Amino acid sequence: MSDRHASCTFRTKAAYLGIAVLVALLAAPVLAEPLPPQVSAVAIPDGQIDKAVAGLDGIAQAILKQSGIPGMAIAVVQDGRTVYAKGFGVRKVGETAAVDADTVFQIASLSKSLSGSVVAHQVGAGVIAWDTPVVAHLPWFALKDPWVTQHVTIADLFSHRSGLPDHAGDNLEDIGFDRRELLERLRLLPLEGFRDTYAYTNFGLTAAAESVAAASGKTWEDLATAVLYEPLGMNSTSSRFADFEKRPDRAFGHVKVGGGYQPKYQRQPDAQSPAGGVSSSVNDLARWMTMILQDGEFNGQQIIPEGALLPAITAEMISSPSYAVDARPSFYGYGFGVGITPSGRVLISHSGGFALGAGTYYAMLPSAHVGIVVLTNAAANGVAESVGASFMDLVQFGAVTQDWLGLYTPRFNAMSAPAGDLVGKSPPEHPTAAGKLASYAGVYDSPYFGEATIREVDDHLELSIGPAGKAYPLIHWDGDTFAVSPSSENEPDGSLSSVAFEPNGEMKIGYLDPNGFGRFVRR
Numbered sequence: 227m228s229d230r231h232a233s234c235t236f237r238t239k240a241a242y243l244g245i246a247v248l249v250a251l252l253a254a255p256v257l258a259e260p261l262p263p264q265v266s267a268v269a270i271p272d273g274q275i276d277k278a279v280a281g282l283d284g285i286a287q288a289i290l291k292q293s294g295i296p297g298m299a300i301a302v303v304q305d306g307r308t309v310y311a312k313g314f315g316v317r318k319v320g321e322t323a324a325v326d327a328d329t330v331f332q333i334a335s336l337s338k339s340l341s342g343s344v345v346a347h348q349v350g351a352g353v354i355a356w357d358t359p360v361v362a363h364l365p366w367f368a369l370k371d372p373w374v375t376q377h378v379t380i381a382d383l384f385s386h387r388s389g390l391p392d393h394a395g396d397n398l399e400d401i402g403f404d405r406r407e408l409l410e411r412l413r414l415l416p417l418e419g420f421r422d423t424y425a426y427t428n429f430g431l432t433a434a435a436e437s438v439a440a441a442s443g444k445t446w447e448d449l450a451t452a453v454l455y456e457p458l459g460m461n462s463t464s465s466r467f468a469d470f471e472k473r474p475d476r477a478f479g480h481v482k483v484g485g486g487y488q489p490k491y492q493r494q495p496d497a498q499s500p501a502g503g504v505s506s507s508v509n510d511l512a513r514w515m516t517m518i519l520q521d522g523e524f525n526g527q528q529i530i531p532e533g534a535l536l537p538a539i540t541a542e543m544i545s546s547p548s549y550a551v552d553a554r555p556s557f558y559g560y561g562f563g564v565g566i567t568p569s570g571r572v573l574i575s576h577s578g579g580f581a582l583g584a585g586t587y588y589a590m591l592p593s594a595h596v597g598i599v600v601l602t603n604a605a606a607n608g609v610a611e612s613v614g615a616s617f618m619d620l621v622q623f624g625a626v627t628q629d630w631l632g633l634y635t636p637r638f639n640a641m642s643a644p645a646g647d648l649v650g651k652s653p654p655e656h657p658t659a660a661g662k663l664a665s666y667a668g669v670y671d672s673p674y675f676g677e678a679t680i681r682e683v684d685d686h687l688e689l690s691i692g693p694a695g696k697a698y699p700l701i702h703w704d705g706d707t708f709a710v711s712p713s714s715e716n717e718p719d720g721s722l723s724s725v726a727f728e729p730n731g732e733m734k735i736g737y738l739d740p741n742g743f744g745r746f747v748r749r
Contacts (some may be wrong), residue, residue: 268569277619295604297325301508318478334578337504342561350531354417356381364437368413383434384560389417391700395429401692401716428501435500460510470505479605491582515597579606609632646723647736658705670746
């Protein structure tokens with residue numbers, strides 16, 4: 227036998243042996259105890275977490291000064307209790323009222339994790355299951371594909387794997403559609419791969435939450451209060467904007483204006499309440515983090531059964547694939563972000579942000595029984611994440627490993643850049659004249675965005691669109707094309723878009739056209 231043939235024979239036998247071992251393992255009974263315990267390559271010495279907590283004042287003050295934001299609040303929980311809770315700065319620029327640990331902030335997308343907790347409670351109560359189809363209790367809900375409509379589950383929408391496009395429906399909220407009207411229009415959107423693509427959606431998750439609420443016989447807002455906020459004693463927490471607006475100790479949202487921050491806008495997120503409409507304080511959120519880190523238990527009471535909570539806080543979908551062979555991927559559970567830190571520890575976290583004035587973040591390290599939440603009253607700019615990342619560095623490594631604010635800020639700035647196809651462009655030096663303004667006036671319709679009206683007002687045109695009816699002046703650009711500067715959560719200050727009138731009676735609005743729905747037909 228030749229050496230080459232002998233080598234091939236050996237490899238073949240080894241392959242068969244490997245298959246035999248695999249078959250034997252698969253056939254073997256399930257072990258009563260899990261295989262080797264969870265380990266981390268980097269140990270946390272005694273006292274290191276205490277030092278991290280002691281360093282928070284300096285971190286917060288330095289980042290507050292460097293960023294220029296008006297205020298923030300921070301809480302830390304460790305081993306089942308709140309060990310740090312403090313406010314910094316002011317609630318509103320131009321006023322002296324200070325932020326404290328009970329100041330109520332809009333928490334934006336941290337709402338998703340609280341909502342995942344609410345659903346986990348209902349799973350534990352047997353009201354629904356994570357794999358319950360949404361239409362089982364929300365029969366009017368539909369997506370573009372009838373098969374997907376019948377099979378998409380609560381878990382699918384809470385893990386952003388339904389196939390809906392990224393941030394589906396957000397622009398409908400901007401122009402004033404309420405929750406029901408908006409969710410009904412999701413059926414018009416194109417779908418990508420069902421359960422094999424990740425695309426973050428506020429209103430997909432909201433649809434799932436509405437199904438859970440319907441199964442429970444309550445409104446979502448009442449359900450969240452009954453099964454989560456009240457049992458945890460989160461007395462300053464609500465899923466209703468009206469409650470936030472009435473709080474005497476509340477933070478006002480701020481946006482960057484010139485070199486500083488101003489309370490220019492007020493975000494009203496009731497339409498997407500389960501995904502982004504919660505308001506809370508760091509003291510309240512510390513109670514919630516304590517419950518999560520104790521597998522659903524709080525003050526000796528099992529708020530959420532451990533088996534119902536575990537699927538929500540573990541990896542269910544790849545949210546960010548590895549961009550290099552040595553890069554760690556990111557994952558998403560059911561309303562919770564899940565990742566692996568450089569120390570080899572699981573990190574449960576989520577960011578939240580409103581372009582109109584909120585930046586929030588929490589991070590929990592279950593293996594160390596520690597968590598931090600950071601709430602700010604300025605448009606999302608990486609401040610909350612920088613404080614959280616710096617603290618988690620101190621917990622795991624005893625030192626801050628890098629300039630987190632310098633790393634995060636440009637990325638957040640890119641995400642909140644002005645929108646529209648004319649941003650950064652200049653109008654023609656010698657534009658073609660427009661037609662008579664009255665020739666463009668009229669009512670235009672879109673199956674997705676609804677009614678848009680063009681009016682001639684004095685010497686210019688105005689565009690109003692959607693139920694909100696907010697009017698924007700149109701500035702002539704070139705020929706039958708005009709420019710509009712929309713202003714909303716998804717179109718920050720500086721946005722600039724074309725509004726083009728076509729001979730066939732159609733009007734195309736550039737900033738509303740990412741999914742091909744920016745065309746409106748004249749009545």
